[in-house]
Amino acid sequence: MAGGCTLARVAGVTKLGLSLLAAGGLVLAGLSVGARLQRGGEARSRAELLRATPLQGRAEYVGSGACVACHPGEHASWSATYHRTMTQRAAPATVQGAFDGRRLNGVDGEYRVERRGDEYWVRMVDPADKRARAEAGAPLTVAPMVERRVVMITGSHHMQVYWVAATVGRTLHAFPFAWLIAEGRWVPVESTLLRPPEGDVVYTWNEVCIACHAVAGRPGVAEDLRDTRVAELGIACEACHGPGEAHAARHRDPLRRYLQHWSGAADPSIVQPARLPAPASAELCGRCHSVGLFHDEAAWRRDGDSHRAGDDLSATQRLVRHPLRASREEGPAIDALLEQDPDFLAGRMWSDGMVRVTGREYSGLRESACFAGGELSCLSCHRMHGAPPDDQLAAGMDGDAACVGCHAGEASAEHSHHSPGAAGCMDCHMPHTTYGLLGAMRSHLIDRPDLALTLTTGRPDACSLCHIDRPLAWTAEALARWYGHERPELSALQTEVSAVALWALRGDAGQRALAAWHLGWGPARAVGGGDWQVAILAALLMDPYAAVRHVAARALRRLPVSAGVEIDPDGSVEARAAVRDVLIGLQPRGAADPARLRGADGGPDAAAIRRLNTERDERPVDLRE
Amino acid sequence: MQRVRLHLRLGWWWLALFVAVGVGLEALHGMKVGAYLDLSQAPRRHMWTLAHAHGTLVGLVHLGFAATLHAWPGLAEASGVRLASRCLIAAGVLLPLGFLLGGVWILGGDPGLGVLLVPPGGLLLLAAALLMARAVARGVERGDP
Known part of the structure; x- marks a missing residue:
């Protein structure tokens, strides 16, 4: 019996073991099939993605993957x-x-x-x-x-x-x-x-x-x-260095590579923007960062741009300049363009031809006196390799170092009439008067504050954009005293109320967006105060332009006083009005100050804000970023 | 026996030296040294890793060479073995040194000129291996040991 029992136990254990093995096998097989199906699904998904997106690969181009072996640092x-x-x-x-x-x-x-x-x-x-x-x-x-x-x-x-x-x-x-x-x-x-x-x-x-x-x-x-x-999605190596196939083929030969390393000479098989003369180097960026049109739009739509890095840009594109800055020869082409699209210039430039939308920096730069000298290029301040990704500025180039190389004598308190560190060269000569991406960015047309231009073009002046609580009359007085500028004729409002507040409430949509951005800008708040503009920005939440509302909402979020208030610039009119009222209620009281639109009780002068807002410049603005 | 001692000595010293190099490289990793780890320094990292690997490998080959001659004393006098020994010693210097120097001065994505020591070192190591293989094959044919 004992032997029978043992045999039965052995048989049972064997059976159990076999069952477990079989079950294990089935699980493994299932997992394997699952993994295969998943891999198959991923492959199908990837293939669909590739089918739906632009085909990659063009003659003469090799893609950034071919660059990494020899240029690992640059690639990184x-x-x-x-x-x-x-x-x-x-x-x-x-x-x-x-x-x-x-x-x-x-x-x-x-x-x-x-x-x-x-x-x-x-x-x-x-x-x-x-x-x-x-x-x-x-x-x-x-x-x-x-x-x-x-x-x-x-x-x-x-x-x-x-x-x-x-x-x-x-x-x-x-x-x-x-x-x-x-x-x-x-x-x-x-x-x-x-x-x-x-x-x-x-x-x-x-x-x-x-x-x-x-x-x-x-x-x-x-x-x-x-x-x-x-050739490649995104802006990759060959966008700036030109097609790399010939270069890569040439440098598969190690002897050629080492001879190139030793010679230190320019490599004729590739474009090195840093070695180009300043105007040509800047023009390379200008292919995209400018106001330009293809000479042959139909050919471009069919075959793409025949321009290669280092080529003369004017062979394929026409840079559009404002009639005030263009040569006589450019006149007929501009006329023809405006006949087709009457708002072409207004959507991109202030009325004096200064670019007012972002992404067109080359057009601004080439109108600058510094550029005309032939030494200034984009690479004077920007680095495509190794600089922080935000603005890609070379070390120190976010401050006066960018200018003192040529203008050493002017980086002084005597010239700026500001204490050291209070205002940099760029604050006065490259103010944030270009608009884009729901924000303001520095103008790349390097110029100087000029109230006469501000009054004729509507472009906010650098002084007012920092001194956000000062009326134009205050700025006019300072410019007259310091630099001998003529005092312009100003209205009562321009004499009494902050210039930025007026642009925010009465300006056109472009001015309103720039003013709203500056009312929340840290350096401007440090100079002009950071709690009196809540009501003005809150009023902009009712602006008919969604972009203006967004810029105002961003500025409000930067103000400590509006922390915790949920602002939805795309919300319904009723919801935005309710948030506006909450924000106005949160504005701290201070001394009565007409410049800051503070009433006699120290609170926001709601009546004045409403009145000024009804005087808003309703002319349509279409900024083409 | 003199050759056995020589390769034994070289083998253990090479092993000690290049294991120490490996420890040094690990320390560079541990301390996140940019001059070694930054992507722009990839050729240096590659070269020095190869120097460590080849130095250690050559040390082991020296020990294998010594063990072979010790196990088969008659082989020391066989044709080509003396030359193989010299080739191995030379390769043991050229290979790791070439990689080390190649990583000291890098030229963009290319190693420095020191790397030119590597190809002759590689050929010498190959020659040593072939000479030893031939000597061993002939000895086996003769019925040695």
Whole structure:
């Protein structure tokens, strides 16, 4: 019996062991099949992504991957820039927006953003249908909602715009909501642009963005099918150094490489912007950072830009200058341009030709006296390798060091009439008078404060942008006393009320945005106070331009007094009015001060603010960043 | 026996020296030294890692050489073994030294000129291995040991 029992036990154990083995085998097989399916799914997903986005690879170009073996440091420093991440395929590593299933209220329906595994999907109005209806003048209200996969992204610094795949070709349409990175918030793309509210617009990457947000982009527009091709997405090595195929082939020979290292001479097989003469080096950046037009728009749309780094830019593009600054020969072309697009200049320049939108720095720089000297280029201050990614300024170039190399004598208290450290050269000569990306940036047309120009162009002067609590009369007096400027004729308001407050309340949309930004700007608050502008900024939350509301909201968030108040510049009129009233109530009281629009009781002079706001310059402003 | 002692001595000293180099490289990692770890210094890191690896390897080869001659004393007098010994000694100097110097002065993505010592060092090591392989093969044919 004992033997039978033992045998039975052994048989049982064996059976159990075999069962466990079989179960284990099944689990392993299942896992393996699962892993294979997952890998297959990922491969399919990746293939779809590649099919929907621009085809990569162009003759003569090799891509940044070919550069890293010989230039690891340069590749690494470029990798850290926002140039590299300007255009990327959508992936968990690149998408910053919250695709968490939330619903977004668009002008034409409810939109949705969600993540499915490593894919990003949106529900939106069919962009192709919408575009076709818009072109045909058909009503947009019945446009169908569709689900589209997000395949590409623009931006990684200030905001991200998402591009969805088309059903045909490689056309990419923008999802109508962008992700504001600093705020961590979805906003309508239209809200990020300073222009009259005109509902939703369908943007197509292949026709505009490709010119500068990719290397050697070729739109390939042929009727409705877009066979778009690029050398590389984003602004990569060959955007500035030119096509690298010949260079890479030449330097596969180690002897050639070492001879090149020793000789120290320029390598004829590649463009080195730092070795170019200053004007040519600046022009290289100017291909994208300027107000320019292709000579042959149709050829560009079909074949892309034939310009290569180091080429004469004027061979392929025409830099558009304001008639006040252009030569006589440029006149007819400007006239023709304005006949086609009467707002072309107004959307990009102040009325004296100074650029007023960001991303056009070369156009400003080349109008500067410093540039005319032939020594100044973008690389005088900026570094594409090794500088902090925000502005890419070389060490020390965010201060007076940028100027004293040539203007040593002028970096003095005698010249600036400011105590050392109180105001830098750039604060007076490169004020933040260009607008873009819901903020203000330094003008790259280096000039000097001139109230006569401020009064004729409407461009805020550098003095007022720092001394935010001072009226123009105060500035006029200082400029007359220090530099012998003529005292301009000023109105009673300009004599009494802060210039920035007036621009914020009575100016046009561009002035209002710049004024709002400066009312929250740290250095200006340190000079002109940081608690009296709450009511003025709060009034701007009711501005008809969403971009102005956003800039005001950003300024308010910088003020300690409005901490904790939830501000939604895209909220309903009622919600914004309620927030405005809360904020006005929070403004601390101080001494009565008409310049700061503080009433007799020390609180905000609500009546004056309302009155000034009703005098707002309602002329439409469409700033084309 | 004199050659056995020589390679034994060289083997252990080489091993000690290049294991010490390895410890030094680990210390550079530990202290996050930019001149070694920055991406722009990749050729230096590569060269010095190779110097450490080749120095240690050559030390082991010296010990293997000594062990072979010790186990097979008749082989020391075989044709080519003396030359193999000299080649191995020379390779043991040239290979790690070339990599070390190549990493001291780097030229962009290329190693410094010291790296020119590496190809002759590699050829000498190859020659030593071939000479020893031939000597061992002939000895086996003769029925030695």
